Amino acid sequence: MASGSIIEMRGLSKTYGSGAKQTVALRDLDLSVERGEIFGYLGPNGAGKTTTIRLLLDLIRPSQGSATIFGLDIRADSVEIHRRIGFFPAELSLWEGRTGDQIIHYVASVRGDARGIVKHADELAERLDLDTTKKVRDLSSGNKRKLGLVIAMMHSPELLILDEPTGGLDPLVQQTFHSMMDEYRDKGKTVFLSSHVLSEVQAICDRVGILRDGELKAVESVEKITNVEFTWVDVSFRDALPAGLQQQLESMPSITDVSTNGARVRMRMIGDFDPLLRAISSGYVKSLHVEEPTLEEIFLAYYSGDKEAS
Amino acid sequence: MSGIVIGNTLRTSWKQILYWGLGLGALGLYIDFIASSPDIISGYAELFKTMPPALLQAFGASDVAIFTSPEGWIVSIFVSEAAIFLSVFAVMAGLNITANDERSGVMDVILSLPISRAAYMLERWIAYALIGLAIILVTAVITVAGMLAMNIDAPSDVIFASILNLYPSALLVMTVTSLLATVMRRRALAIGLSAAFVIVSYLFNAIGAAAGGAAADLMERLSYFSYVHGEAFVLGTYDPANTLLLLLAVLVGFGLSLKMFVSRDIGI
Numbered sequence: 001m002a003s004g005s006i007i008e009m010r011g012l013s014k015t016y017g018s019g020a021k022q023t024v025a026l027r028d029l030d031l032s033v034e035r036g037e038i039f040g041y042l043g044p045n046g047a048g049k050t051t052t053i054r055l056l057l058d059l060i061r062p063s064q065g066s067a068t069i070f071g072l073d074i075r076a077d078s079v080e081i082h083r084r085i086g087f088f089p090a091e092l093s094l095w096e097g098r099t100g101d102q103i104i105h106y107v108a109s110v111r112g113d114a115r116g117i118v119k120h121a122d123e124l125a126e127r128l129d130l131d132t133t134k135k136v137r138d139l140s141s142g143n144k145r146k147l148g149l150v151i152a153m154m155h156s157p158e159l160l161i162l163d164e165p166t167g168g169l170d171p172l173v174q175q176t177f178h179s180m181m182d183e184y185r186d187k188g189k190t191v192f193l194s195s196h197v198l199s200e201v202q203a204i205c206d207r208v209g210i211l212r213d214g215e216l217k218a219v220e221s222v223e224k225i226t227n228v229e230f231t232w233v234d235v236s237f238r239d240a241l242p243a244g245l246q247q248q249l250e251s252m253p254s255i256t257d258v259s260t261n262g263a264r265v266r267m268r269m270i271g272d273f274d275p276l277l278r279a280i281s282s283g284y285v286k287s288l289h290v291e292e293p294t295l296e297e298i299f300l301a302y303y304s305g306d307k308e309a310s
Numbered sequence: 311m312s313g314i315v316i317g318n319t320l321r322t323s324w325k326q327i328l329y330w331g332l333g334l335g336a337l338g339l340y341i342d343f344i345a346s347s348p349d350i351i352s353g354y355a356e357l358f359k360t361m362p363p364a365l366l367q368a369f370g371a372s373d374v375a376i377f378t379s380p381e382g383w384i385v386s387i388f389v390s391e392a393a394i395f396l397s398v399f400a401v402m403a404g405l406n407i408t409a410n411d412e413r414s415g416v417m418d419v420i421l422s423l424p425i426s427r428a429a430y431m432l433e434r435w436i437a438y439a440l441i442g443l444a445i446i447l448v449t450a451v452i453t454v455a456g457m458l459a460m461n462i463d464a465p466s467d468v469i470f471a472s473i474l475n476l477y478p479s480a481l482l483v484m485t486v487t488s489l490l491a492t493v494m495r496r497r498a499l500a501i502g503l504s505a506a507f508v509i510v511s512y513l514f515n516a517i518g519a520a521a522g523g524a525a526a527d528l529m530e531r532l533s534y535f536s537y538v539h540g541e542a543f544v545l546g547t548y549d550p551a552n553t554l555l556l557l558l559a560v561l562v563g564f565g566l567s568l569k570m571f572v573s574r575d576i577g578i
Contacts, residue, residue, distance in 0.1 A: 016578070057422050060575040079424050087422035093415030098322070109314050110423045151419070 006159055006190045007033035007056065011065030014051050025051040027214045029065070033192055038185055040205030040222070041194040048214040049194040050090050053163050056192075057087060069159065083111070086152035090163035090194070092145060100125070100132030100139070100147050104154065111155050121154035127180075128173060141168045149177065160184065160191045166200055178204050198298055225298070230270045234289040235280055237263040242283035249279060311429050319437035327441055330399055331448025334392055338453030338473075341388040345380040346460040352378065362520070381464035382544050384457070385472045389540030392449065392473065396480045397508040399445065403438040404487025404504065405497060407431065408571060413497050417576055427572045435488065435564060442480050450474060472543040478556035479538050483508060485560050489567035495578070511535050534559075 012029040015022055026048040033039045043049050054060045056067060058078040067074045069081045094103055108117035125132050130146040139147065145168050152160060166174050181204045184191055195201050201208055201222065208225050210218045240263055249258045249267055252275055257268040263286075269276060280288075344350050355377040376382035408431055411417045420430060450473040454466045486507055491500035511533040518530025530536045537552040 054418075054577075057418075059418060059421055059577060061573075079426050082422055083424035085422070087419070089415070089418045089422075091415055092419075094419065095322075095416060106314075106318050107419075107423060109318075110312070110425055112424075148419075 004035045005032040006035050007031070007039075007067070007069050007192060008071075009052075009056075009065070009067040012052070012055060012062050012067055013064040014048075014055060014060065015063045024214050026055070029216050031209055031216060031219065033190060034207075035190055036185060036188045037206040038181055038191040038193060038204055040201035040208040041192060041211065042196065042198065042201050042208050043194075043211035044196055047196075047211040049196075049211055050163055051214075052211070053087075053089075053161055053192075053194060056161060057082070084157055085159045085161055086155065086157035088148050088152040088160075088162040088165045090167075092148040094136045094144065094147065094151075096137040097135060099135050100130065100150075103136070103147070104132060104150065107151050108154065113155075117155045120156060121150050124150045124153055128176060142170060142173070145169055146173065153180070156189075158189055160189070160193075162191065162193045164195055165193065166195075166197070174200075199292060230268055230293055230297075232266065232291040232293065233269050233276065234264065234266045234287075234291070236286045236288075237265075237280075238284040238286045239263060241265060242280070245279065245283065249276075252276070252279065311433060312425075313433070315425070315430060315433035316437045316440070319434060320440060323437070323441050327444045327448065330445040331452070334395055334445065334449035335452025335456075337391060337395070338384075338388055338449055339456040341384050341391075342453060342456040342460055342462060344387075345383045345457070345464070346462050351380065351383050354383070376541050376544060379464070379544070380457075380462045381468050382541065384453070384462075384464065384469055385540045385544050388453065389472050389476065389538070393476055393479060393535065393538055393540075394508075394512070396442075396446070396476055397483045400442065400480045400483035401487045401501065401504045401508070403442060404484040405491055405500065407434045407438055407484075407488045407491075409488070409491035409497050409500060412577055415577065421576060427576075428568055431568055431571050435485075438484060439481060442484065443477060446474060446477050446480070468543045471548075472540045475538060475540065475543065475548075475553065478553050478560065479534050481560045482534050482556050482563070485563040485567065489563050489570070492567045492570040492574075495574075 009029050009031045012026060012031075013024070014026040015024050017023055029048075029052065041049050041052065051060070055062055056069060056074055058074050058081075061075070070084060072081050074081065098106075104118060104121045105114065108114040108121065111117055122132075125146075128146045128149065130143055130150065132147070132150075134143075136144060136147070145165070149165060152162065166177055169177065181191055181193075185206075191204075193201070193205065202225075205222050207219060207221055209216055210220075210225075241260060245265065246258055246260055249255050249265065254271045254275060255267045255269050257266075259266050267276075344354075355374060358374045358377055376386050408417065411420060421427060450470050453473060454470050457464060457466065457469060483504065487500060487504040490503045490507075491497060494500050494503070512535055514529040515533035515535035518526045518528070518533065518536070520526075534556060537556050539548065539552060542548040
């Protein structure tokens with residue numbers, strides 16, 4: 001990872017409305033994103049992720065605070081900044097009556113060096129298996145998003161700002177996208193990626209910022225976030241629950257929140273599966289489901305862990 | 311300003327020019343056809359004599375005598391009708407400058423590109439101003455060509471100039487709509503207010519010209535229709551100050567909408 005901040009936000013705030021109708025979308029955000037990293041911006045819907053990105057792009061103006069990208073002011077130097085970044089909006093809208101090729105040519109000509117950009121766009125489209133000869137209105141939502149990714153990446157920007165980029169993409173394309181992000185990092189480029197999908201952030205990001213109710217709650221490495229991760233485990237037995245199983249599970253340090261329903265037991269588990277598998281082996285296990293925790297649960301677990309540690 | 315947005319807008323809007331130009335041109339041909347028959351014109355002139363002045367104003371003429379010549383007929387009837395149709399185009403064009411893209415969300419993609427808001431709005435405005443000019447030119451060419459084909463004895467330059475004279479008023483309606491859309495941020499509200507601007511202007515012009523007194527005079531002055539004066543080209547009373555006044559209003563309106571667009575949040 002090369003050194004130096006690419007994005008710097010200092011006291012960045014955004015409020016909408018006034019008086020009793022005032023809504024705080026983002027509060028006093030201090031955040032730095034380093035050159036060459038893939039930074040995950042994680043938060044539930046409505047946390048302020050898109051507001052942050054729209055502020056960085058100068059689409060909306062901060063109520064307070066300031067931010068720089070490449071050391072340039074997001075307001076005063078927005079044109080120069082936009083020359084060096086690629087953007088993918090969460091709610092992507094493109095010109096419905098135009099083909100992918102027409103849009104690519106138009107955007108490339110606004111960016112300059114149209115020939116080189118279009119050549120790279122063709123390569124990206126081929127890699128994402130996108131037919132750029134179709135009109136946008138004839139593309140599926142997944143293919144529209146592929147086109148959005150091509151437009152964001154076709155000029156090989158120094159910084160990619162991606163707002164929930166993989167929603168609606170099939171798993172194979174998501175894998176391709178993850179590979180592309182890895183290649184970006186290998187080239188020393190920077191990605192600022194917002195998401196509410198933990199697994200995606202885990203798969204590709206170096207660091208994660210957790211946003212909630214417009215406030216940045218934590219900035220950590222992906223490993224640290226992963227350490228507080230837990231899973232929900234659902235075990236169904238063919239017959240009744242083995243005698244004493246519930247008490248046995250409740251006594252295990254890695255298991256909490258045990259609840260039963262007939263021949264079924266559900267629990268929250270941290271760490272290895274082996275102690276659990278030994279405990280349930282006394283009965284005939286019909287099925288075993290493991291669920292990833294929701295972002296909110298991760299968030300709460302992370303903070304309860306912090307409090308316990310302190 | 312690179313001109314790329316202008317070029318792209320013109321490339322994607324040529325059908326608009328064709329359809330509007332042909333539509334208004336067809337109206338011009340219809341008016342030509344009536345003007346080609348002296349009997350019909352004189353019949354209409356007799357009919358107009360029986361009308362109250364306010365109704366006559368609604369047909370775009372201050373004096374019934376204007377209808378007795380083919381050029382007077384074409385200019386009075388066609389120009390007043392075309393002015394209304396062009397206002398409809400101008401409202402649509404005003405929304406196309408930024409409001410429609412902002413509403414659809416395309417503006418987020420556009421403004422993430424290396425182009426300033428001011429440059430983008432200016433290029434879009436110029437593109438739609440050129441589209442409006444092209445429509446008026448197509449209309450004027452078709453109308454004059456029809457006149458020549460039907461052997462109507464009327465000065466082509468007068469007809470051509472009176473149709474071109476519609477351009478500043480179309481620019482004004484387009485700019486006012488763009489300003490309202492930028493300020494209001496609600497497309498439906500901007501359409502409603504722009505339509506009200508056109509309708510109230512039309513009524514102020516008709517009523518103001520027909521009624522006497524200071525209030526009526528003020529109403530007429532407040533209407534942009536009163537600065538179009540198609541018949542002035544026939545009567546030889548065309549005053550360039552009227553055109554300059556409209557263009558000045560366009561300039562002020564565009565400056566205000568540019569200032570608003572550059573300073574406010576997008577897509578909120």
